[in-house]
Amino acid sequence: MTSRLFCGVGELVTCDKTAGDESLLGLIHDAAFVVEQGRVAWVGHACGAPAADERVELGGRAVVPGFVDSHTHMVFAGERSAEFSARMAGERYTGGGIATTVAATRSASDEELRENAARLCAEAARSGTTTVEIKSGYGLTTHDERRLLAIARSFTSETTFLGAHIVPPEYAHDRDAYLDLVCGEMLTACAPYARWVDVFCETGAFGEDETVRVLSAGIGAGLMPRLHANQLGPGAGVAIAVEFGAASVDHCVYLTDDDLEALSTSATVATLLPAADFSTRGPFADGRRLLDAGATVALATDCNPGSSYTTSMPFVIALAVHQMGMTPAEALLAATAGGAQALRRDDIGRIAVGCRADFAVLDAPSYVYLAYRPGVPLVSATWRDGERVAR
Numbered sequence: 093m094t095s096r097l098f099c100g101v102g103e104l105v106t107c108d109k110t111a112g113d114e115s116l117l118g119l120i121h122d123a124a125f126v127v128e129q130g131r132v133a134w135v136g137h138a139c140g141a142p143a144a145d146e147r148v149e150l151g152g153r154a155v156v157p158g159f160v161d162s163h164t165h166m167v168f169a170g171e172r173s174a175e176f177s178a179r180m181a182g183e184r185y186t187g188g189g190i191a192t193t194v195a196a197t198r199s200a201s202d203e204e205l206r207e208n209a210a211r212l213c214a215e216a217a218r219s220g221t222t223t224v225e226i227k228s229g230y231g232l233t234t235h236d237e238r239r240l241l242a243i244a245r246s247f248t249s250e251t252t253f254l255g256a257h258i259v260p261p262e263y264a265h266d267r268d269a270y271l272d273l274v275c276g277e278m279l280t281a282c283a284p285y286a287r288w289v290d291v292f293c294e295t296g297a298f299g300e301d302e303t304v305r306v307l308s309a310g311i312g313a314g315l316m317p318r319l320h321a322n323q324l325g326p327g328a329g330v331a332i333a334v335e336f337g338a339a340s341v342d343h344c345v346y347l348t349d350d351d352l353e354a355l356s357t358s359a360t361v362a363t364l365l366p367a368a369d370f371s372t373r374g375p376f377a378d379g380r381r382l383l384d385a386g387a388t389v390a391l392a393t394d395c396n397p398g399s400s401y402t403t404s405m406p407f408v409i410a411l412a413v414h415q416m417g418m419t420p421a422e423a424l425l426a427a428t429a430g431g432a433q434a435l436r437r438d439d440i441g442r443i444a445v446g447c448r449a450d451f452a453v454l455d456a457p458s459y460v461y462l463a464y465r466p467g468v469p470l471v472s473a474t475w476r477d478g479e480r481v482a483r
């Protein structure tokens with residue numbers, strides 16, 4: 093059994109409130125930590141570090157937990173730069189372009205889909221992400237949804253069945269028949285490859301009763317609920333998510349006081365997707381209001397070819413600080429421990445004894461630089477399960 097000591101850590105962000113300065117981020121300056129068998133075995137001040145078989149000197153750099161990107165749609169084919177251009181020339185985002193990606197995805201081979209997802213996962217790792225969630229939702233036939241989830245499964249255990257992404261064009265005049273399919277044969281075929289069930293609960297996608305129906309069926313098949321809601325306008329999505337005990341409700345741009353109250357008194361995490369708000373020129377979700385109300389907030393990329401084509405969690409952190417009223421500490425916590433909570437995981441999102449040794453080394457003296465130097469590639473190395481996976 094080989095142990096490895098990481099030393100010369102100028103600033104260690106543990107996201108463990110019982111560690112270091114006992115602040116939100118549990119900061120330790122002049123820190124070190126030991127990794128054994130892919131897990132964190134010791135954390136503390138460098139002066140008290142135990143002996144180890146190997147030593148990695150980090151030269152005063154800051155180390156943060158690997159980012160937990162709890163909301164992506166990384167298995168797809170094609171791209172939508174023309175739609176993006178049109179939107180930037182004044183067209184409004186409605187979610188209608190999803191059908192374009194569905195058509196491209198259905199006609200792509202498994203190999204093309206796998207290569208595209210691998211490229212995006214590698215890109216995410218280079219910017220410090222160590223865990224991704226991946227949804228289906230661009231197949232929308234039993235065969236295609238199952239194959240998307242099987243491909244997603246080869247990259248992550250956090251896979252989500254999103255057959256209720258939109259009603260595909262061939263069912264445009266028979267929504268009920270599509271819902272029968274999603275809650276029946278498609279769910280049965282997909283459930284073995286998924287951990288979660290999700291619905292795009294929004295005007296133009298799926299309504300209140302339809303959302304309840306799909307979540308209930310998913311739970312019946314052994315999946316855990318999460319939801320896309322309140323992105324493009326107010327709606328019942330947040331209330332439904334809380335009622336179903338969803339791990340997370342994602343977007344949360346349009347929230348009433350009742351929604352806020354429901355989120356702040358439940359275990360449902362509000363996952364904010366600032367890169368989607370940015371890329372659609374929509375209003376930004378009000379992170380400050382949610383945090384002040386006592387809600388738990390996560391940040392994720394929503395990586396998809398239509399409304400948020402980025403894999404960069406540092407970019408998301410910078411947007412949350414600059415546009416959502418969050419402090420750099422709150423944004424980093426939301427991108428790590430918050431994402432872990434949105435996936436109901438306690439082995440990731442922190443650098444603490446027993447957790448997976450997932451972390452990013454920054455070419456900066458402090459985590460604050462993630463927001464202070466937006467757009468700059470600050471991640472010098474990413475480690476997952478104690479192994480270097482990028483740079």
Ligand SMILES: [Zn+2]
Binds near residue numbers: 163165320394
């Ligand atoms: Zn999404």
